[in-house]
Amino acid sequence: MQKCLSALSRRIAILHLIGAVIPQAAHSQWSTTHEQFYFPGKFNWAFRQNYPTADGLFNAFDYGHAILYERLLTKPNAEAGLLETDEFNFITRKLLVNPPKLPLEETAIAIDYVKIAPEATMMFEWAHLLHRQIYDVWADERLSVPAKDAKVLELIRYYKTRKDLAFSSLPKNMDLMEGQPYSLAFRKRYPKFNGLIWAYHWLQIGLYEPLIAGRNKDERQTGVIATVARFRQMIEQPPTWMPRVMPMTPAVAPLFAARYPEAAIIFDNLHSMHDVISDILANPSVGRDRKGAEISRAARLYRDSTSFLMSRDEWREMARMMGVENMGGPVRGFLAQFPAPTVERGAVMSHTGMPGMTGMQHGTATPPGTASAPPNMNTVAAPPAAAGPTPTIDHSLTSGVKELHARMMADPVIRARINADPTMRRLMERAMNAPRGAASSTRKTVPAKSSAPVRKAATAKKSASAPTTAKPKPKPQPDPHAGMDHGTTPMPKKK
Amino acid sequence: MSPGKVAANSAMLDRFSRFCAAAAVVIFAAAEPARAQTDYYNTDSGRPLTIEDAAPTERYAFELQVAPIRLERTRGGVYQWEVEPELAYGILPRTQIEIALPLSYRDDGGTSRTSGLAGISLSALHNLNTETTIPALAFSGNVLLPAGGLGPDEAVFSAKAIATRTFRWARFHLNGEYSFGGDDSIDSADDDGKAAGSETRRWLAGIAVDKTFPLRSFLIGAEIFARKTRSSENNPEWNAALGVRRQLSPAFNVDAGIGKQLSGGERSWFATLGLAHAFTLRSLLP
Numbered sequence: 001m002q003k004c005l006s007a008l009s010r011r012i013a014i015l016h017l018i019g020a021v022i023p024q025a026a027h028s029q030w031s032t033t034h035e036q037f038y039f040p041g042k043f044n045w046a047f048r049q050n051y052p053t054a055d056g057l058f059n060a061f062d063y064g065h066a067i068l069y070e071r072l073l074t075k076p077n078a079e080a081g082l083l084e085t086d087e088f089n090f091i092t093r094k095l096l097v098n099p100p101k102l103p104l105e106e107t108a109i110a111i112d113y114v115k116i117a118p119e120a121t122m123m124f125e126w127a128h129l130l131h132r133q134i135y136d137v138w139a140d141e142r143l144s145v146p147a148k149d150a151k152v153l154e155l156i157r158y159y160k161t162r163k164d165l166a167f168s169s170l171p172k173n174m175d176l177m178e179g180q181p182y183s184l185a186f187r188k189r190y191p192k193f194n195g196l197i198w199a200y201h202w203l204q205i206g207l208y209e210p211l212i213a214g215r216n217k218d219e220r221q222t223g224v225i226a227t228v229a230r231f232r233q234m235i236e237q238p239p240t241w242m243p244r245v246m247p248m249t250p251a252v253a254p255l256f257a258a259r260y261p262e263a264a265i266i267f268d269n270l271h272s273m274h275d276v277i278s279d280i281l282a283n284p285s286v287g288r289d290r291k292g293a294e295i296s297r298a299a300r301l302y303r304d305s306t307s308f309l310m311s312r313d314e315w316r317e318m319a320r321m322m323g324v325e326n327m328g329g330p331v332r333g334f335l336a337q338f339p340a341p342t343v344e345r346g347a348v349m350s351h352t353g354m355p356g357m358t359g360m361q362h363g364t365a366t367p368p369g370t371a372s373a374p375p376n377m378n379t380v381a382a383p384p385a386a387a388g389p390t391p392t393i394d395h396s397l398t399s400g401v402k403e404l405h406a407r408m409m410a411d412p413v414i415r416a417r418i419n420a421d422p423t424m425r426r427l428m429e430r431a432m433n434a435p436r437g438a439a440s441s442t443r444k445t446v447p448a449k450s451s452a453p454v455r456k457a458a459t460a461k462k463s464a465s466a467p468t469t470a471k472p473k474p475k476p477q478p479d480p481h482a483g484m485d486h487g488t489t490p491m492p493k494k495k
Numbered sequence: 496m497s498p499g500k501v502a503a504n505s506a507m508l509d510r511f512s513r514f515c516a517a518a519a520v521v522i523f524a525a526a527e528p529a530r531a532q533t534d535y536y537n538t539d540s541g542r543p544l545t546i547e548d549a550a551p552t553e554r555y556a557f558e559l560q561v562a563p564i565r566l567e568r569t570r571g572g573v574y575q576w577e578v579e580p581e582l583a584y585g586i587l588p589r590t591q592i593e594i595a596l597p598l599s600y601r602d603d604g605g606t607s608r609t610s611g612l613a614g615i616s617l618s619a620l621h622n623l624n625t626e627t628t629i630p631a632l633a634f635s636g637n638v639l640l641p642a643g644g645l646g647p648d649e650a651v652f653s654a655k656a657i658a659t660r661t662f663r664w665a666r667f668h669l670n671g672e673y674s675f676g677g678d679d680s681i682d683s684a685d686d687d688g689k690a691a692g693s694e695t696r697r698w699l700a701g702i703a704v705d706k707t708f709p710l711r712s713f714l715i716g717a718e719i720f721a722r723k724t725r726s727s728e729n730n731p732e733w734n735a736a737l738g739v740r741r742q743l744s745p746a747f748n749v750d751a752g753i754g755k756q757l758s759g760g761e762r763s764w765f766a767t768l769g770l771a772h773a774f775t776l777r778s779l780l781p
Contacts, residue, residue: 031625034588035553108707
């Protein structure tokens, strides 16, 4: 027996030696991340049981994320149509119609991607597990509301025990997502697929709202069905009604964000890192051999609680300023029509050195063939993306309109005429009372043909609003980042 | 073991096997996937293939092999049933421990029947790394303790090295195992049925390939391996097998396989069917 034990220890020692030598030889490739079981409880899988349709969509989302990364990594020179048409159509016309009934093994889909980013993959998996477990808690009708709150807090605590995988529960500012050398590559090249990913994220955070707001099971069921229906409506005419900026939890899921701010922040960081990885993979300036390292760096930054931070107030303010209408719209109390977006698709929220979004400087460029605003007016160059009437808003016009209104009303003749005309008076009042950022009287509704390409629609819109955006730039850039002027908004200090 | 005890054991095993087989058939035929984790992707030795992957049971998870049945038929119409309930636990990051109780029932075509516990198997598997450009590597150690009427007379130790490499079109696993200890005079089931159900091989080396269908949570695999048992003479035995694994729910997955010994004296074939249940205990979590 002793002889056997001795032989066994010798062999184990040899194996350990091999294990010790290999990492030195390939340190950067050596990963020791590991999986961990989900938090147990009677609530486990309650969402799946009570809301199977919504649950199935999340399985399909797993595929969407995985195949996106795999394609971006393994086919960097492929036509955009590979993702924008082939994969997009497969996902929206087949997979989301008939979603898998089981969560997917993403490592079997994103085979090469997982090899270069095992930690990031595990971070996503761990955070997605938290997502699903919170749904489970709120879908479990046996739990009282205080019990649900306690359970969610326990889930968050358990999530955070994996410091090597947990996203920071402090808000990360937009510079981490949009201010890096590789940033924006994905949304520029793949606007439709990017819209789909953001629509996923809209649903993932939005589904908490009907679960929390519903006073009983029936209301929750109705709310979830309506939210899922809204998501499907969102992807009907891609990318027209898809979110134009990353959906943020305080805007899309205000009840959830107010109730569980830590979880909401974690999910915003999660969704933000999804975008970052897409950018790293899509940006040809990051060589294949550096993509893994860049992803690891980004993952590290999203885990730490020291870099790229903003306060919770700034995080909420940023979500408010970005506007829920640009994120796919509200989850509850929505109308049949989508709210009018107020920014260009893929608008950039950072760049001026602010911790949060720093002024939402979107008016830096306008599409070709469009009139441009004077330098002091960062007007919206936002084109309606495609089908249907897609009104846009010129925020910076608000002050101009008000000034014009004041001057006109100072003229007794004009004042008398307006007062005599109830319609004109109502329109004027609406224009004056419109909150900043809300699409109301300052919108220019442009009917667009459903088949019209984005740029064509943009041109149509701009010509319709030409009087207010008088001065054309000599050389308009094709950069789509146009949008709101929030230069006068007080911004948080940079950390 | 007294004849009466053998008969009682046989009847019990017979009933148990029938129950397990019926349960598995029901699961295969009627179960609609309802919910899932993805345990089907993490293959275990014998479930259904002998060659396994380098992934351990995830941390804090228990995996209970509820009804792993194996039926083997050798030349001469000798049937051997094995049921090996086992429980694995992810005790540390990338590390699992496991205990198994192999029960065996052997029917020599009506002339003699033997059954009983074929030892107690204790094992540990440690995964060294997650697969990157470097294959996933793991090693495991196992001891088969002398327990039960069909167990070995002395403890049998084995050590195994495992590597897994994934390509876009398939995943490959390499296993190499060496056993030592025990009584070299024991021949598999030939000496009073001793060690009929236990792993008494001297060494084993093999390769398995599997293909995953992730949208169906389904995996199909094949393997070929050579082994030299204590009973075999100079030439190793070659074996081949096919198997499938499928996730039924977050907590359950099933597997099934068939295989054949391609060389050697027995030239047996086997079929296997298993059901695994994953769970954890709140008190063990941080």
